[in-house]
Amino acid sequence: MNREGLINKIKKERTLVLIKPDGVERGLVGEIISRFERAGLRIVGLGIVRASKKLMDKHYPKTKAWVENLGNNMLKTAEELKIKIDLKRDYKVNNTYELGLKIREWLINYMCSGPIIKIALEGPHAVQTVRKLVGKTIPSMAEPGTIRGDFSIDSPILANLENRPVKNLIHASGNQQEAEYELKLWFKKDELID
Ligand code: CMP
DSSP states (O other): OHHHHHHHHHHHHHEEEEEHHHHTTOHHHHHHHHHHHHHHOOEEEEEOOOOOHHHHHHHHHOOOOHHHHHHHHHHHHHHHOOOOOOIIIIIIOSHHHHHHHHHHHHHHHEEEEEEEEEEESSTHHHHHHHHHHOOSSSSGEEEEEEBBHHHOOOHHHHHHHSOOOOSSEEEESSHHHHHHHHHHHOGGGGGGGO
């Protein structure tokens, strides 16, 4: 790739953000969007949608590694908070993969329970920049100054005991490959501004 091409590629990196039903219900849409705008990211696509189960099933990966990671993260949080968890007794599952599958299903149901805002953002290192502004997945661990750190406080342990996913306001693509896949899934080509 020549110099011009590289400059263009960096300037035009894109990522997907979804404001989840808890963010919409709490009236945080404007606040969240303004944080991205203030950082200098460009909005190249925007919409409000009621997601179907089919769409959410395509959105969240089904790989063993991803599902297992969901379950493992919960155990890691429990360890950090010095809370003793017994998967069989507390969650009626045999291993972290089964717990991950349960969480994935709660997530899909939750994402379909109310309207979602979909946003395509563009700018240098958009994926990484957005993740930095959004903060850590688990709200109680997210730093103040990040969106999750400032506006959410949920715990995965409490959430799972209540048979629901953790409410963390936002989904943001994890890497460039994910961003490409997710942008195609949520936006038609002509819905994105060049
Ligand atoms: P998201 O970025 O949408 O990707 C996966 C989601 O799973 C994550 O945000 C959280 O909402 C949710 N999540 C992650 N870990 C847990 C957990 N241990 N328990 C419940 N939900 C979780």
